[in-house]
Amino acid sequence: MKNILATEELNTEELILRAAKKIFTHKGFEGARMKDIADEAGINKALLHYYFRSKDKLFESIFDGVLKSFLPQAILILSSELPLFQKIDRISEYYIQSLSKQPDIPIFVLHELSVNPYRLIENIKEHGMDLHLFSQQLQSEIDEGKIRPIKTAHFITNLFALCVFPFIGRPLIMGMMNLNDTEFNSYVLERRQIVTETMIRSLKV
């Protein structure tokens, strides 16, 4: 009988998903080997196909899971009742903190979306990524003269670019700036304030 009392004990499916996430996010779909995932999970290769019939099926579980754990939070914060500047702070806080723990996610998602853009469509429709409410708030603040005029697309781009780019460009930044891992971590910790400051200053009238 398995030791179901030990809290750190994971069942096989969770073991596979955890291993698959690590390998897929690190190597991408094409670069990942089913053997690598099996080894990482400490199980037999055939067992992967017992739980997830194919590499594609396993990948979609991971990819969908990752999208669902990152995108909806943005919509949630942006569509909330919070003041604009607080939203900026919340987004930057949430994404920089989450991505610090899983720094491979952005490049993984964006690479797979680049190779296979249709993947996103279903997911977006499914979650009803609606930015209308936020667009209205932004326009109100502009109309009231509280911030400078800016289109929603550019606002969103600026905010996410500033939050996410450090993780996407990590090897580039570490190389150009001559940072080691410790120094890079300090740099990332500073980003949260930099992002909100940069965004808010650029919006002030």
Place this chain on the structure above:
Amino acid sequence: MKNILATEELNTEELILRAAKKIFTHKGFEGARMKDIADEAGINKALLHYYFRSKDKLFESIFDGVLKSFLPQAILILSSELPLFQKIDRISEYYIQSLSKQPDIPIFVLHELSVNPYRLIENIKEHGMDLHLFSQQLQSEIDEGKIRPIKTAHFITNLFALCVFPFIGRPLIMGMMNLNDTEFNSYVLERRQIVTETMIRSLKV
């Protein structure tokens, strides 16, 4: 005899390089098939191995070429004698214009660097990516009270994030903002001004 008079006639090596660049940048190293590259170039698969002994060799030609055609320009502009704000404008102009013509480059480079970070090291050392001069200029402007204090790493990150992210996040942006190809192109054209404005406003005292 080949028609060497026709200017549009490319020799086989150039044909291969052009095809390989298209396939590699679109699919990544692992996703690219030598057969695909051969087909794209309109030649036989064995001919690839005649000109470039292996997939790795061919890939390195492409990857090095891409790095050399993008990174040095940044160092050149940043290390020049131009005023700070003009440098921002030049960088944003150059990168947004170049990447509009080759939008797959950023995600390609950053994905490959993520899977294989050591690739960059040689290239950076080789080109002497030195940002010391620029750091001094930035510090001078800060000391003279002309701009708000900011570390070089964050300045560079912000500038490149704002320039490059639209291309990295293209499918995401098109999906969330409901843009078609034409609308995305207009959006990219607007980016140049947005980037310089955002950067400069965030730096003003």
Place this chain on the structure above:
DNA sequence: ATTTGATTTAACCAAACAGTCAAATATACA
């Protein structure tokens, strides 16, 4: 015309790969 060297091809090969299957083992329940 013949030789020489560079270019191109079709056919082939070994390794790596995702995926399969029958047999073995563990688990639950009667």
Place this chain on the structure above:
DNA sequence: TGTATATTTGACTGTTTGGTTAAATCAAAT
């Protein structure tokens, strides 16, 4: 305990892939 069901494995398969090779073709010099 015995039996049915769920889980796990080692050995296997067919296909795809990067890479090779020997022969054919072409271009130019002798």
